[in-house]
Amino acid sequence: MEIAIIVVVVIIALWILIAYNEIVKKFNLVKRGWADVTAQERQKGRIIPELEKVLKDHKQFETDLLPKIVALRSGLSELNDAEVDPSKLKDITAASKELRSGLELTVEAYPELKASESFSNLMTQITNQEENVGAALRIFNQNVEIFNSTIQVFPNNLINSSLNKKKEIEVFTDSEASESFEYKPSF
Amino acid sequence: MEAISTVNTSTDNKILKEFITTTTESLNDVKDIHEVESLLDKVIAHPFKLKFDNLKLWLLSTFFVLLGAAYIYFIATTRNYDMSWIDLGSFLILIVGVVWPLKIVGKRAQSIQNLNNLFIVKTRDLLYRITLSSQHFRETINNKFVDFNRGNYSQNVSWCKELEFNYNDKKMKVDALQHHYVVERIVEEKVRNGRGGYKTVRRKVYDHYYREGIVFPPIAEFKSLVISNDSLHKKYSESFKPTSIVFDEHFYVMAESEFSAAKFLGPSVVLAFEDLNKKFKGLTFEIAPDGSILINQKQTGLLNTNISTSINTPVEFKQDLLKNLTLDNVNIMFAFMNNLIKYLGK
Numbered sequence: 001m002e003i004a005i006i007v008v009v010v011i012i013a014l015w016i017l018i019a020y021n022e023i024v025k026k027f028n029l030v031k032r033g034w035a036d037v038t039a040q041e042r043q044k045g046r047i048i049p050e051l052e053k054v055l056k057d058h059k060q061f062e063t064d065l066l067p068k069i070v071a072l073r074s075g076l077s078e079l080n081d082a083e084v085d086p087s088k089l090k091d092i093t094a095a096s097k098e099l100r101s102g103l104e105l106t107v108e109a110y111p112e113l114k115a116s117e118s119f120s121n122l123m124t125q126i127t128n129q130e131e132n133v134g135a136a137l138r139i140f141n142q143n144v145e146i147f148n149s150t151i152q153v154f155p156n157n158l159i160n161s162s163l164n165k166k167k168e169i170e171v172f173t174d175s176e177a178s179e180s181f182e183y184k185p186s187f
Numbered sequence: 188m189e190a191i192s193t194v195n196t197s198t199d200n201k202i203l204k205e206f207i208t209t210t211t212e213s214l215n216d217v218k219d220i221h222e223v224e225s226l227l228d229k230v231i232a233h234p235f236k237l238k239f240d241n242l243k244l245w246l247l248s249t250f251f252v253l254l255g256a257a258y259i260y261f262i263a264t265t266r267n268y269d270m271s272w273i274d275l276g277s278f279l280i281l282i283v284g285v286v287w288p289l290k291i292v293g294k295r296a297q298s299i300q301n302l303n304n305l306f307i308v309k310t311r312d313l314l315y316r317i318t319l320s321s322q323h324f325r326e327t328i329n330n331k332f333v334d335f336n337r338g339n340y341s342q343n344v345s346w347c348k349e350l351e352f353n354y355n356d357k358k359m360k361v362d363a364l365q366h367h368y369v370v371e372r373i374v375e376e377k378v379r380n381g382r383g384g385y386k387t388v389r390r391k392v393y394d395h396y397y398r399e400g401i402v403f404p405p406i407a408e409f410k411s412l413v414i415s416n417d418s419l420h421k422k423y424s425e426s427f428k429p430t431s432i433v434f435d436e437h438f439y440v441m442a443e444s445e446f447s448a449a450k451f452l453g454p455s456v457v458l459a460f461e462d463l464n465k466k467f468k469g470l471t472f473e474i475a476p477d478g479s480i481l482i483n484q485k486q487t488g489l490l491n492t493n494i495s496t497s498i499n500t501p502v503e504f505k506q507d508l509l510k511n512l513t514l515d516n517v518n519i520m521f522a523f524m525n526n527l528i529k530y531l532g533k
Contacts, residue, residue: 033430036454135454139431146432
């Protein structure tokens, strides 16, 4: 009888240990996912000086694009790897989109810019970076969903509330994009 | 139509047989898709629409079946199934009389089916520019990839074919292949020992497995990297886990350099792998030390087409072949490689 009790206690202890570690592991992956997003966003900062160099001879750049570049720069400087905060990312995404649409308008005004190889390379780099940021965000959101499910399901919710004490993490949503939909899910 | 109706059936069948033979020969020699098209037009214009008249053969076979039944009835009623050697000989002749016409019917149907398949294969080969792989490729492929290190008994590349891959408005020759490996295992069976009991005997059984994939030439500076659903032979010492939980649940990564693996597996590439994993089972993506790339998986029929019509409806068949023929799984691998080239910036 005593052996049976010991076996049951050992099994429960092991199960708690596994669930505890699972939550820790997934939380760390969410943090890593966030660090990847910020790292990908910061890649944009490397293009800004090159962009400024290519555009400096165009008047429209000074008036229209410079404020957008400044906004993007300041957003990037506020990004924090350690703190998972999707709200700050929204400002950068918006600034990034504005800069991109501004660039497209500038190109229309300066046909010689459109034909320039260095500008075309920069635009390709920006597109690739946007795709990488988008992909990093998708991975981050996937990880967040898996983490949130892990701490919500029974019996992990008991272990989390008493031992890990992790809170649900907010997924990143592009509010500008979702505003264009008429449909709003009621969760 | 009047002239045709006066030709007798045996002549019709002979003409059709000759037509199938000559069309098959012409099809074997076609060099471009227009030649296939003109042969299909001939099939469409053929007065017999590739349909043999098998009525006489069916009647002959049925006659022998009835004769056999009558013979059995005769033996049963007159001799109570007491059969002599002559009866057995007669039965043998009757069986040949039943089977032989059916065999001719089957052979005729098979000749049409073979022509149907040849049309599909030739169209596929011309559209995707499929030819035999080079001798150098065939000689060097067997031990090139870690993914081929499977099976404890034997492994080999059963077939390989060269095809054309388009990317960034450029063309590249790639090779589709089938990898075959055999696993030997010992099974224990209980058999009767002749003394009313059982004994356990051990015997070797051989399980055959097939994997099909595509080998691409180097596309970037990356080398010595394996990303697989399976935990393969550990050729490279470094491993790497990207951030994605989904990716980590499905793939093992093995590389010569962890830095190189990290550089390769950027967010867009990781997601491309997750998408590819939804389409194939037992997936392996491998970059060999010389930079050649293998995408391999365990579903066979990689070069099978999506053609659903047959030559029995030649007009629809022609349209299906020339307008709708695609190699779905090859296209998925090509799309994945196009994405990789875009992300890795060749």
